[in-house]
Amino acid sequence: xxxxxxxxxxxxxxxxxxxxxxxxxxxxxxxxxxxxxxxxxxxxxxxxxxxxxxxxxxxxxxxxxxxxxxxxxxxxxxxxxxxxxxxxxxxxxxxxxxxxxxxxxxxxxxxxxxxxxxxxxxxxxxxxxxxxxxxxxxxxxxxxxxxxxxxxxxxxxxxxxxxxxxxxxxxxxxxxxxxxxxxxxxxxxxxxxxxxxxxxxxxxxxxxxxxxxxxxxxxxxxxxxxxxxxxxxxxxxxxxxxxxxxxxxxxxxxxxxxxxxxxxxxxxxxxxxxxxxxxxxxxxxxxxxxxxxxxxxxxxxxxxxxxxxxxxxxxxxxxxxxxxxxxxxxxxxxxxxxxxxxxxxxxxxxxxxxxxxxxxxxxxxxxxxxxxxxxxxxxxxxxxxxxxxxxxxxxxxxxxxxxxxxxxxxxxxxxxxxxxxxxxxxxxxxxxxxxxxxxxxxxxxxxxxxxxxxxxxxxxxxxxxxxxxxxxxxxxxxxxx
Numbered sequence: 219x220x221x222x223x224x225x226x227x228x229x230x231x232x233x234x235x236x237x238x239x240x241x242x243x244x245x246x247x248x249x250x251x252x253x254x255x256x257x258x259x260x261x262x263x264x265x266x267x268x269x270x271x272x273x274x275x276x277x278x279x280x281x282x283x284x285x286x287x288x289x290x291x292x293x294x295x296x297x298x299x300x301x302x303x304x305x306x307x308x309x310x311x312x313x314x315x316x317x318x319x320x321x322x323x324x325x326x327x328x329x330x331x332x333x334x335x336x337x338x339x340x341x342x343x344x345x346x347x348x349x350x351x352x353x354x355x356x357x358x359x360x361x362x363x364x365x366x367x368x369x370x371x372x373x374x375x376x377x378x379x380x381x382x383x384x385x386x387x388x389x390x391x392x393x394x395x396x397x398x399x400x401x402x403x404x405x406x407x408x409x410x411x412x413x414x415x416x417x418x419x420x421x422x423x424x425x426x427x428x429x430x431x432x433x434x435x436x437x438x439x440x441x442x443x444x445x446x447x448x449x450x451x452x453x454x455x456x457x458x459x460x461x462x463x464x465x466x467x468x469x470x471x472x473x474x475x476x477x478x479x480x481x482x483x484x485x486x487x488x489x490x491x492x493x494x495x496x497x498x499x500x501x502x503x504x505x506x507x508x509x510x511x512x513x514x515x516x517x518x519x520x521x522x523x524x525x526x527x528x529x530x531x532x533x534x535x536x537x538x539x540x541x542x543x544x545x546x547x548x549x550x551x552x553x554x555x556x557x558x559x560x561x562x563x564x565x566x567x568x569x570x571x572x573x574x575x576x577x578x579x580x581x582x583x584x585x586x587x588x589x590x591x592x593x594x595x596x597x598x599x600x601x602x603x604x605x606x607x608x609x610x611x612x613x614x615x616x617x618x619x620x621x622x623x624x625x626x627x628x629x630x631x632x633x634x635x636x637x638x639x640x641x642x643x644x645x646x647x648x649x650x651x652x653x654x655x656x657x658x659x660x661x662x663x664x665x666x667x668x669x670x671x672x673x674x675x676x677x678x679x680x681x682x683x684x685x686x687x688x689x690x691x692x693x694x695x696x697x698x699x
Contacts, residue, residue, distance in 0.1 A: 229408070237377070239374075239376070241367055241368055241399060242408070243379070243403070245392065245404045251406075260286065266339060269341050270296075270302050273344070273345035286302075316356040317354055317359060323367065326341070329341055329343075334375060342376070347382050365398045397420060398414070519545065569600055576609070577630060587627070587628060590628070590629050592630070607673040611693070615670070623645050623691060624648050627645065630642070630643050640695070642693070644691070648687065650685050651685075651686070652667075682695075
């Protein structure tokens with residue numbers, strides 16, 4: 219049942235695509251097959267404001283009217299307006315008591331012109347051809363008529379379906395019906411007819427010779443198509459095998475790339491960890507060794523200077539006193555470098571105090587830039603492994619601001635949402651073109667951004683940067699909470 223509905227739907231859809239000038243035959247074996255094609259054909263014509271003519275013979279006018287009404291057509295109104303005419307063979311094919319192909323084509327030509335003058339867009343005709351079985355004079359010219367119609371329809375805004383009951387016409391007639399129609403409706407399908415014979419050939423007297431020519435040409439064409447199809451299949455099979463092999467090889471390469479990427483990511487993470495540990499170690503060495511040595515040296519100079527102050531000449535005293543601020547400056551520089559490499563406050567107190575300290579230090583160093591920071595998260599809520607990355611991203615962002623942005627305000631926020639921990643650094647500087655900066659040719663200029671992105675991602679976070687010329691820059695990093 220489902221297949222039958224789908225087939226009917228497909229047939230209606232195909233009939234809907236029929237165009238003006240089409241000449242079709244319907245070969246049916248039951249009234250159901252007949253109406254499945256013809257009723258939609260007429261219904262669609264009425265919907266398109268075409269004048270529809272239906273010539274009955276096997277069926278009565280009442281039967282056709284009832285089927286159209288079942289499809290929602292107001293038959294009486296359509297007949298009254300002239301949009302629908304249900305007529306008979308005596309009023310069409312046998313108007314003069316006999317059948318003449320040229321007279322019938324003349325009738326169709328006048329009907330088409332009349333429909334157009336009445337405001338209809340075209341003439342749509344369908345006739346039940348069983349009238350030709352009645353033995354009326356001239357019926358032997360039926361196929362001549364069908365062939366000549368193929369010269370008529372291309373010239374006029376008209377289309378038609380000629381209906382043939384396969385159970386009532388002889389096979390010989392059905393063969394000629396197929397030969398004289400470019401399109402054939404059969405088995406619920408509208409078929410392009412490769413057995414169609416153009417009227418110029420069909421109406422020639424030496425049909426047997428031409429039939430042999432057509433059959434032989436069709437045999438050659440069929441065989442050539444078979445050979446071409448076979449060659450195409452072989453080419454497709456080869457292409458398929460090559461594609462499958464390429465997919466397998468590509469899969470292996472992609473797997474190797476994935477492994478290499480994981481290994482590279484692991485090595486990069488280890489390298490960053492090593493760098494942080496090395497910085498921590500150097501900072502500790504600067505503080506414990508160089509810093510303390512300089513502090514001891516300053517103390518020793520001050521102590522000995524006090525003891526020798528009354529014994530030495532004033533110029534020697536001044537020379538030694540000049541060393542003390544230089545040594546103090548060296549102590550402070552060592553302390554600054556050490557904190558830059560690794561702030562001990564990060565190990566001792568955590569990331570929140572570190573951010574506050576860093577902002578104060580930054581403000582004191584760059585007095586022309588105002589810095590605001592807002593913390594909306596507890597220290598215990600921040601995983602230990604992301605704290606170094608937070609500090610380095612903050613450090614790199616603020617360094618970039620001083621070098622490039624010309625900003626006078628930086629806002630730093632660290633907060634926790636339902637799904638993430640968010641670090642945001644925003645300035646009101648001149649901004650820049652992010653895409654252009656990250657192009658391979660500008661690799662060196664974008665190295666800091668790439669470094670921050672890698673640091674975020676290695677700890678499972680995501681890195682975003684928004685900027686445009688004249689609109690400042692925002693760096694936003696999210697880590698799953």
